[in-house]
Amino acid sequence: MSERPESGGSAGEGVAATDEMRVVMTSDDVRRALSRIAHEIDERTKGADVALVGIASRGVPLARRLAERLGDIQGREVPVGELDITLHRDDLRLKPARPLLPTRVPAGGIDGATVVLVDDVLFSGRTVRAALDALSELGRPRAVQLAVLVDRGHRELPIRADYVGKNLPTSLRETVRVHVQEADGADAVYLGHEPGAAPITTDESSQS
Amino acid sequence: MKRHLISAADLTHDDAVLVLDTAVQLAAIADRPVKKLPTLRGRTVVNLFFEDSTRTRISFEAAAKRLSADVINFAAKGSSVSKGESLKDTALTLEAMGADAVVLRHGASGAPYQLANSGWISSVVINAGDGTHEHPTQALLDALTMRRHLKDDVGDLAGLRVAIVGDVLHSRVARSNVLLLNTLGATPILVAPPTLLPVGVETWAAQTSYDLDAVLPSVDVVMMLRVQSERMNAAFFPSQAEYSRRYGLDARRADLLPEHAIVMHPGPMNRGVEISADVADSRRSVIVEQVANGVAARMAVLYLLLGGSEPPASTEESA
Numbered sequence: 001m002s003e004r005p006e007s008g009g010s011a012g013e014g015v016a017a018t019d020e021m022r023v024v025m026t027s028d029d030v031r032r033a034l035s036r037i038a039h040e041i042d043e044r045t046k047g048a049d050v051a052l053v054g055i056a057s058r059g060v061p062l063a064r065r066l067a068e069r070l071g072d073i074q075g076r077e078v079p080v081g082e083l084d085i086t087l088h089r090d091d092l093r094l095k096p097a098r099p100l101l102p103t104r105v106p107a108g109g110i111d112g113a114t115v116v117l118v119d120d121v122l123f124s125g126r127t128v129r130a131a132l133d134a135l136s137e138l139g140r141p142r143a144v145q146l147a148v149l150v151d152r153g154h155r156e157l158p159i160r161a162d163y164v165g166k167n168l169p170t171s172l173r174e175t176v177r178v179h180v181q182e183a184d185g186a187d188a189v190y191l192g193h194e195p196g197a198a199p200i201t202t203d204e205s206s207q208s
Numbered sequence: 209m210k211r212h213l214i215s216a217a218d219l220t221h222d223d224a225v226l227v228l229d230t231a232v233q234l235a236a237i238a239d240r241p242v243k244k245l246p247t248l249r250g251r252t253v254v255n256l257f258f259e260d261s262t263r264t265r266i267s268f269e270a271a272a273k274r275l276s277a278d279v280i281n282f283a284a285k286g287s288s289v290s291k292g293e294s295l296k297d298t299a300l301t302l303e304a305m306g307a308d309a310v311v312l313r314h315g316a317s318g319a320p321y322q323l324a325n326s327g328w329i330s331s332v333v334i335n336a337g338d339g340t341h342e343h344p345t346q347a348l349l350d351a352l353t354m355r356r357h358l359k360d361d362v363g364d365l366a367g368l369r370v371a372i373v374g375d376v377l378h379s380r381v382a383r384s385n386v387l388l389l390n391t392l393g394a395t396p397i398l399v400a401p402p403t404l405l406p407v408g409v410e411t412w413a414a415q416t417s418y419d420l421d422a423v424l425p426s427v428d429v430v431m432m433l434r435v436q437s438e439r440m441n442a443a444f445f446p447s448q449a450e451y452s453r454r455y456g457l458d459a460r461r462a463d464l465l466p467e468h469a470i471v472m473h474p475g476p477m478n479r480g481v482e483i484s485a486d487v488a489d490s491r492r493s494v495i496v497e498q499v500a501n502g503v504a505a506r507m508a509v510l511y512l513l514l515g516g517s518e519p520p521a522s523t524e525e526s527a
Contacts, residue, residue, distance in 0.1 A: 087246070087247040087515075092516060096516045096519060097513070097514075097519055098520065099229065099230065100230050100233040101233070103233065139241065
């Protein structure tokens with residue numbers, strides 16, 4: 001499951017990782033991974049009506065960049081949207097009520113389109129489950145695919161990604177943090193132990 | 209954010225902006241094919257109405273249903289309350305039924321406060337209007353409407369001048385609005401005949417005036433209050449016609465307003481008394497929009513108070 005800002009706390013901290021976090025993807029790695037994913041989407045969807053939908057918050061800038069690259073490849077404007085899944089989460093009642101982020105339907109809607117959901121980290125799969133529910137309230141896509149920058153394993157639901165930037169074997173004690181240019185000033189992926197991290201669990205709420 | 213919403217003063221500046229921002233996101237689902245979210249599934253919201261108020265009740269009901277809560281409507285008329293049951297016993301009944309939130313409308317000022325602080329129930333209490341005291345969700349929907357028209361839907365209401373005109377004495381809407389407008393940085397101006405301003409109004413954080421024509425050219429919002437004849441057991445003005453002539457908003461007065469100014473009314477309107485029909489239906493009027501914003505603002509309050517394990521943490525102390 002991806003690291004949400006409220007649990008990862010990565011927003012606004014710049015790129016300075018703690019001593020216990022190490023860089024596993026540099027900004028060049030991120031750029032190359034996104035380019036490759038864009039080409040894979042082009043190849044696998046064969047020019048179908050594709051729309052990209054980023055899962056808030058870190059998935060949104062990644063979806064915009066993928067849409068730009070895919071647009072360059074296909075020579076057309078690729079519609080991009082954003083999805084806030086807060087109201088569909090299964091752990092909503094385990095934490096104080098959270099602020100909502102915007103949900104924007106891609107131009108032209110998603111009915112009949114091939115929607116590629118984009119997120120930063122795939123972990124338990126619960127975020128993606130919530131995103132599928134949220135998506136079904138916006139319309140009926142012809143197909144839904146999933147693109148993630150990092151797959152760190154430890155799935156708790158039968159969900160897999162169609163496009164993966166990097167498969168990252170992790171232990172449950174570890175934390176993955178994705179920084180993006182738009183929100184954090186630079187692209188990077190970190191892996192390590194949060195100082196004072198809570199005991200082992202895949203529930204992201206314990207990772208704050 | 210406090211656990212209950214009893215007064216508009218319970219909300220700090222950041223709390224109020226959070227409610228408005230949340231309402232903006234929740235308002236978007238009104239345009240979707242499926243106008244429902246699973247967020248409050250399995251939660252029970254009781255609308256406990258000791259006074260008739262169809263519009264407030266259906267607004268809360270629509271808000272709770274869009275968030276998938278179970279809604280129980282408890283109207284005092286024809287219920288055990290008319291057989292002499294006390295608020296306490298009604299509350300204990302609701303507690304036994306497992307209500308997660310009680311939306312209370314009561315003729316007595318302070319009834320929601322008592323319900324929230326008596327220890328009778330463990331549920332969240334939301335004030336839907338108590339006596340002549342407060343109606344905080346009305347102030348929130350009014351703020352949402354003002355922000356949408358005059359502040360591009362972001363931030364607070366800093367610098368806005370808001371005339372609140374008419375029966376301030378009996379108006380819980382006016383009291384909640386004065387509190388919330390101050391919290392959000394706007395300046396409320398109460399305009400009414402001296403008989404319809406409450407005793408001690410000089411201690412309120414609001415300007416007062418008896419002259420509507422003098423106030424109108426300098427305001428961004430004019431909010432007309434209903435003349436609450438059902439609460440008027442004394443002669444507050446000589447005749448309805450005279451009130452209407454001095455304090456009614458007609459086309460001539462509306463022309464005194466700046467170009468961008470909006471006209472609001474909490475409803476239900478007495479057309480021809482405090483507002484003329486042509487102004488109520490004019491381009492400036494946002495009265496119908498207030499109703500739609502009411503559902504969004506109440507969804508935001510229900511989500512923030514009931515959606516998580518507790519309301520979001522406040523970043524500043526309550527005023």
